[in-house]
Amino acid sequence: MSDERIIFRGVSKFYGEVLGVNRVNLEFKPGLTGLVGPNGSGKSTLMHLMTGLLSPTKGEISVLGIPPNRPERLFRAVGYCTQYDSFPAGATGATFLRQTLLLHGMDRGQADARAWEVLEQVGLTDAARRKIAGYSKGMRQRIKLAQALCHRPSVMVLDEPLNGLDPMGRAEMIQLFREMADEGRYVIVSSHILHEVDLISDAVVMIHGGTVVAEGGIREVRAEIKSQPIQVLIRCDRPHAVAGRLFDFKHVVDVRILGDGEGLMVRTEDARSFFADLTGVIVESGVAVETVMPADETVHAVYDYLIGQPGGTT
Amino acid sequence: MRGLRRRQTVIIARTEVARSIFSRRVLPVLLLVGMPLSLALLRGLFMPEARRANIGHTTADFAQMFFFFYLRFIVFFSCAVLFVKLFRGEILERSLHYSLMAPVRRRVLVVGKYLGGLASTWILLLGATVVIFVLFYVAHGSLGLRYLISGAGIADLAGYLGVVALACAAYGALFLLAGLYFKNPMVPAVLFLGWEAATPFLPAALKALSIVHYLGSLLPVPPVMGPLAMLAQPVAPWVAILGVLASIGVSLALAVRKARRLEVTYSAD
Amino acid sequence: MAVYERAWRRYTGELTPIRTRFLVITRYGLGEAFQSRIFTAFYAACFLPSVAGLFLVYLSHNLGLLEQIGLTEELMGGLTMSFFQYLFMWQALPAFFVMVILAPGLVAPDLANNALPLYFSRPINRVDYVLGKMAVLFLLVSPPTWMMGLAIFALQAYEEGGGWGTEHWRIAAAYLVGHLVWILVISLLALAISAWVRFKPAAVGTLFALIFVLSGFAEAFNGITGTPFGDLFHLTRAIASVVLHLFGAPTRSDLPVLANWFTLGSVALISIWLLNRKLRPHEVVR
Numbered sequence: 001m002s003d004e005r006i007i008f009r010g011v012s013k014f015y016g017e018v019l020g021v022n023r024v025n026l027e028f029k030p031g032l033t034g035l036v037g038p039n040g041s042g043k044s045t046l047m048h049l050m051t052g053l054l055s056p057t058k059g060e061i062s063v064l065g066i067p068p069n070r071p072e073r074l075f076r077a078v079g080y081c082t083q084y085d086s087f088p089a090g091a092t093g094a095t096f097l098r099q100t101l102l103l104h105g106m107d108r109g110q111a112d113a114r115a116w117e118v119l120e121q122v123g124l125t126d127a128a129r130r131k132i133a134g135y136s137k138g139m140r141q142r143i144k145l146a147q148a149l150c151h152r153p154s155v156m157v158l159d160e161p162l163n164g165l166d167p168m169g170r171a172e173m174i175q176l177f178r179e180m181a182d183e184g185r186y187v188i189v190s191s192h193i194l195h196e197v198d199l200i201s202d203a204v205v206m207i208h209g210g211t212v213v214a215e216g217g218i219r220e221v222r223a224e225i226k227s228q229p230i231q232v233l234i235r236c237d238r239p240h241a242v243a244g245r246l247f248d249f250k251h252v253v254d255v256r257i258l259g260d261g262e263g264l265m266v267r268t269e270d271a272r273s274f275f276a277d278l279t280g281v282i283v284e285s286g287v288a289v290e291t292v293m294p295a296d297e298t299v300h301a302v303y304d305y306l307i308g309q310p311g312g313t314t
Numbered sequence: 315m316r317g318l319r320r321r322q323t324v325i326i327a328r329t330e331v332a333r334s335i336f337s338r339r340v341l342p343v344l345l346l347v348g349m350p351l352s353l354a355l356l357r358g359l360f361m362p363e364a365r366r367a368n369i370g371h372t373t374a375d376f377a378q379m380f381f382f383f384y385l386r387f388i389v390f391f392s393c394a395v396l397f398v399k400l401f402r403g404e405i406l407e408r409s410l411h412y413s414l415m416a417p418v419r420r421r422v423l424v425v426g427k428y429l430g431g432l433a434s435t436w437i438l439l440l441g442a443t444v445v446i447f448v449l450f451y452v453a454h455g456s457l458g459l460r461y462l463i464s465g466a467g468i469a470d471l472a473g474y475l476g477v478v479a480l481a482c483a484a485y486g487a488l489f490l491l492a493g494l495y496f497k498n499p500m501v502p503a504v505l506f507l508g509w510e511a512a513t514p515f516l517p518a519a520l521k522a523l524s525i526v527h528y529l530g531s532l533l534p535v536p537p538v539m540g541p542l543a544m545l546a547q548p549v550a551p552w553v554a555i556l557g558v559l560a561s562i563g564v565s566l567a568l569a570v571r572k573a574r575r576l577e578v579t580y581s582a583d
Numbered sequence: 584m585a586v587y588e589r590a591w592r593r594y595t596g597e598l599t600p601i602r603t604r605f606l607v608i609t610r611y612g613l614g615e616a617f618q619s620r621i622f623t624a625f626y627a628a629c630f631l632p633s634v635a636g637l638f639l640v641y642l643s644h645n646l647g648l649l650e651q652i653g654l655t656e657e658l659m660g661g662l663t664m665s666f667f668q669y670l671f672m673w674q675a676l677p678a679f680f681v682m683v684i685l686a687p688g689l690v691a692p693d694l695a696n697n698a699l700p701l702y703f704s705r706p707i708n709r710v711d712y713v714l715g716k717m718a719v720l721f722l723l724v725s726p727p728t729w730m731m732g733l734a735i736f737a738l739q740a741y742e743e744g745g746g747w748g749t750e751h752w753r754i755a756a757a758y759l760v761g762h763l764v765w766i767l768v769i770s771l772l773a774l775a776i777s778a779w780v781r782f783k784p785a786a787v788g789t790l791f792a793l794i795f796v797l798s799g800f801a802e803a804f805n806g807i808t809g810t811p812f813g814d815l816f817h818l819t820r821a822i823a824s825v826v827l828h829l830f831g832a833p834t835r836s837d838l839p840v841l842a843n844w845f846t847l848g849s850v851a852l853i854s855i856w857l858l859n860r861k862l863r864p865h866e867v868v869r
Contacts, residue, residue, distance in 0.1 A: 048578060071414065071416070071420065075415055099325070100412075103325055103416040105417075350800075383799050388796070391796060394792075395792075406783070406784075500787040500791065
């Protein structure tokens with residue numbers, strides 16, 4: 001397997017008779033990949049498989065050329081922020097990070113310096129000497145993130161990393177993930193907060209019932225879904241005039257005037273033809289157009305089409 | 315790379331020592347060790363004057379107490395409390411994944427935790443053995459003190475310390491393994507206690523599967539076994555030491571094998 | 584935001600009575616107990632001593648059958664007090680194992696998984712919680728112990744006739760009181776240890792250690808001091824002495840039976856104190 005990719009090849013995982021994931025074939029690229037799916041779809045299972053915390057029943061996994069059953073090599077390159085909200089008994093924030101860094105081979109001085117650097121990055125310097133068991137939910141989430149990124153890994157696997165964070169914290173972490181992705185690192189984030197995944201992801205992997213239902217950039221994924229006509233939002237001064245003309249085109253399935261009377265939502269089976277025809281309509285009718293944009297090239301919409309269950313909004 | 319593995323082993327061991335000794339985990343062991351300590355104190359307080367002039371009784375009493383109470387119960391359960399928690403405790407606490415997410419070979423993890431548990435039990439139990447031994451003889455006043463600093467006293471104490479050290483190593487490896495394999499490792503531990511109690515009645519081949527059989531052969535002062543003396547069949551010291559080392563080796567090898575296949579599922583345990 | 588429809592109505596149906604609300608906890612505890620097949624088989628085996636006892640009672644009153652299997656009435660010797668004492672011990676021993684194996688699974692996981700805030704945010708209190716968990720042990724351990732014991736006593740009284748039952752009322756009293764005291768003390772101790780230690784395996788180990796190691800300590804104490812005061816720490820000897828006293832037989836301890844009651848009472852009170860300390864809806868970590 002190639003050295004610079006994260007690859008799943010025919011991976012299945014069964015917990016006894018219960019299916020975790022089934023015949024997953026995936027290749028993650030550098031950048032920020034959102035892993036979305038409903039509860040119990042297999043997101044955490046995929047992450048555990050990628051990090052060696054679970055062994056696949058079938059198939060092969062390679063993370064930058066390293067098999068996940070070699071933790072001594074894997075965790076030099078990988079940082080994993082799990083979903084588990086539990087910590088070693090009696091650990092303080094500082095000792096928790098220091099222990100991790102010492103095991104990475106740093107000496108005491110380096111480990112302490114780096115630990116404080118990361119604690120500052122996640123905003124926990126004041127609480128560093130307190131026991132983690134006494135932290136709030138948001139603080140525990142931050143220390144988990146700190147543990148995942150303290151050794152500067154090339155691959156960050158983050159299972160619902162924004163859980164429990166306040167809006168400021170979420171914004172800061174999102175910016176951090178974006179910066180890491182822009183550096184060329186692999187950042188894999190699982191979430192049900194679809195609008196956030198939309199905002200930050202370069203690519204999306206959608207998983208449902210243990211099976212990958214879509215992967216790639218959200219636009220490409222949306223374009224593949226032929227069964228659902230594309231929705232386009234047009235805001236203009238004379239929506240009725242535009243609507244009347246649009247009905248002449250065969251590829252237009254549906255036109256709806258918006259409630260505020262200042263726009264229309266069009267559903268079309270052929271996006272390319274639609275945009276070409278729309279230009280002519282606008283020029284001929286002399287309508288003043290404010291906005292033309294695809295309305296369902298979002299993770300939320302694609303999630304709805306492919307998985308059919310409501311995604312999260314908080 | 316070897317230097318890093320050694321350092322990682324030391325770091326893991328040190329962490330376990332801190333968790334075992336400087337936390338609530340040590341309380342059951344202190345309670346256990348407190349029992350023979352208080353017995354030794356009481357013995358000194360209640361000893362009839364006539365007996366104070368005769369060290370021989372004390373040597374025999376200590377041998378009895380050591381083999382039938384201290385080794386079989388105190389050392390056994392202390393090791394069970396500390397070693398079972400090394401892995402099973404983390405699984406129940408749902409923090410095992412942090413150990414598995416370190417860039418550490420599973421073998422190094424097992425050895426590091428084992429050495430940490432061993433260091434903890436040695437600190438607690440060897441220290442307690444010395445104190446109990448001294449308390450037993452101090453009751454005899456200057457006679458006892460002379461014995462303690464004499465060659466015979468030091469040799470006896472060294473012998474008992476060696477047996478306790480081996481017992482911690484052997485039981486520790488076994489309980490570490492039990493913690494990896496069983497959701498409730500104390501049940502097989504108690505069953506093993508029963509097995510060890512039945513050792514005198516077992517045939518020689520099955521006696522070889524009992525740790526206390528080997529430890530009994532290494533005691534500096536053999537205890538009075540009464541009617542069981544005929545069935546005891548002690549072995550040569552070198553056989554006993556090999557037997558104990560073999561049990562440690564097998565237990566640790568199986569533990570490493572299990573640790574390599576550990577998965578993090580945290581189902582209801 | 585205006586509320587247009589006030590459609591929500593409070594539940595006005597029947598409520599579980601406050602006094603029996605703790606049985607909801609018991610119901611779920613009992614369900615969990617029989618999830619393990621090994622435990623179910625072991626529990627079934629706990630009835631074997633009682634079944635053997637019933638058979639022996641029947642056998643001792645059926646000469647024809649005795650002759651058929653080659654035993655005469657003289658050989659059987661009739662059923663003596665010793666028979667009932669041994670039967671008590673054989674019933675109590677597996678019951679002890681049932682309680683020690685089951686009790687940690689009732690409380691320790693609730694503490695380890697931080698479930699107590701969920702329990703105590705319902706209309707039950709800590710007493711209900713402990714009663715509910717204890718009721719699981721009581722309901723499981725009672726049938727193979729005092730219930731079967733009383734059934735065997737009743738069968739024997741019926742077969743003997745002639746006021747045997749009234750004459751030997753102490754046997755029934757010993758069974759009832761002895762087993763109930765044993766169940767109460769061990770279940771309180773087991774629940775308290777589980778709450779203190781929090782982890783099921785450690786709780787099981789601590790319970791066994793307490794029983795075995797304390798017994799050894801008590802023996803050594805007696806031997807060293809030449810006094811019987813070590814029996815104050817000997818839990819099994821304490822209950823054995825109390826039961827033998829109830830049977831009207833000589834006790835095994837040189838201590839007066841009040842001292843044995845004191846041991847049992849102390850264990851129960853210390854357990855209640857531990858439970859009071861550990862069962863809190865919220866834990867403050869400093």
